[in-house]
Amino acid sequence: MTSIIDVHSIPAARRLAYELGARLVLWAxxxxxxxxxxxxxxxxxxxxxxxxxxxxxxRRHDDMVARATAAPTGICxxxxxxxPRRLTPCGPARR
Numbered sequence: 001m002t003s004i005i006d007v008h009s010i011p012a013a014r015r016l017a018y019e020l021g022a023r024l025v026l027w028a029x030x031x032x033x034x035x036x037x038x039x040x041x042x043x044x045x046x047x048x049x050x051x052x053x054x055x056x057x058x059r060r061h062d063d064m065v066a067r068a069t070a071a072p073t074g075i076c077x078x079x080x081x082x083x084p085r086r087l088t089p090c091g092p093a094r095r
Contacts, residue, residue, distance in 0.1 A: 042050070
């Protein structure tokens, strides 16, 4: 699109600016329509997989916290070591 604008005519420049803006908006909306792909709802297998991934992430986080908060090896009784899945510093969890 080529236009000759009289620089002394502000209304003509304003009209051209609005026209360019309108064309840009139209172009952007068309690109958006092309780029946006409607996503389907995940199926039951995908939901289950995501849940398992979440559980595994939580388990790993719990293991990391347990290891970080475990007592130093000198505090544990002889033969006991801090376990990765135990929340108590030494030996099995007592009930």
